[in-house]
Amino acid sequence: MEDKSRNIQQMFDNIAHRYDLLNRILSFRRDVAWRKKAIKLMDIKKGQRVLDVACGTGDMITELRKQIGFVDIVGTDFSKNMLVKAVEKGVDADLLAGDAHFLPFKNKSFDKIMIAFGFRNVTDKEQGLSEFYRILKDDGRLCILEFSQPEGPLFGRLYKFYFRKVLPFMGGIISGNKNAYEYLPESVYKFPKKDLYKAMILNAGFKKVEFNPMTFGICDATICYK
Numbered sequence: 500m501e502d503k504s505r506n507i508q509q510m511f512d513n514i515a516h517r518y519d520l521l522n523r524i525l526s527f528r529r530d531v532a533w534r535k536k537a538i539k540l541m542d543i544k545k546g547q548r549v550l551d552v553a554c555g556t557g558d559m560i561t562e563l564r565k566q567i568g569f570v571d572i573v574g575t576d577f578s579k580n581m582l583v584k585a586v587e588k589g590v591d592a593d594l595l596a597g598d599a600h601f602l603p604f605k606n607k608s609f610d611k612i613m614i615a616f617g618f619r620n621v622t623d624k625e626q627g628l629s630e631f632y633r634i635l636k637d638d639g640r641l642c643i644l645e646f647s648q649p650e651g652p653l654f655g656r657l658y659k660f661y662f663r664k665v666l667p668f669m670g671g672i673i674s675g676n677k678n679a680y681e682y683l684p685e686s687v688y689k690f691p692k693k694d695l696y697k698a699m700i701l702n703a704g705f706k707k708v709e710f711n712p713m714t715f716g717i718c719d720a721t722i723c724y725k
């Protein structure tokens with residue numbers, strides 16, 4: 500694993516104990532609604548096999564269980580402490596350690612793949628996308644739920660202030676790890692712009708991409724069709 504990835508892994512190991520609480524506070528509970536909407540866009544049918552990449556403490560899996568019920572779910576993440584939290588919470592899925600760059604699954608083994616707030620941390624995005632494409636069945640779908648940059652002069656500026664100043668301050672106090680909450684806005688601003696992002700997804704082999712902005716564009720559920 501390259502150094503950058505290892506630092507990200509350590510960072511999530513360090514904040515795992517406070518991760519859920521901070522998510523709820525800093526997003527004003529919108530994170531729950533964003534996951535719900537992302538699942539709705541995926542047209543997941545009972546009995547399908549779904550992979551949650553970078554599953555963290557398992558909130559996407561919990562939401563999948565609530566909405567779809569009988570579905571075969573596998574969760575994977577490279578942070579051991581995040582996975583331990585998921586187990587402590589009683590998250591109902593097969594959970595295993597795995598790096599999004601080299602997923603331990605056979606070709607065409609999932610109907611649907613979700614990755615929520617994880618893709619911006621994948622250091623080699625082309626490699627990640629090609630792995631997702633490889634393990635998706637034909638006609639499968641990938642959902643990349645990720646923060647985005649809201650546009651508009653007033654809201655955009657207010658949001659920037661919140662994201663760059665308030666969030667790292669509060670995140671630092673509650674988690675005891677200011678760096679992690681400085682890294683969050685940094686990684687969102689470094690995320691590839693829409694045209695490049697779309698081109699990367701299509702280059703990986705996906706035939707269609709749909710953007711679904713939410714909450715004034717703070718977040719986007721990008722659906723990629725194999």
Ligand SMILES: C[S@@+](CC[C@H](N)C(=O)[O-])C[C@H]1O[C@@H](n2cnc3c(N)ncnc32)[C@H](O)[C@@H]1O
Pocket residue numbers: 504507508511552553554555556557558559575576577578581597598599600614615616617620621622
């Ligand atoms: C912001 S958390 C999101 C967790 C969860 N998906 C959610 O919706 O709350 C990002 C997660 O991505 C994981 N992650 C980052 N890069 C990864 C990689 N290359 N492979 C596997 N997991 C990764 C981190 O360990 C962390 O648990």
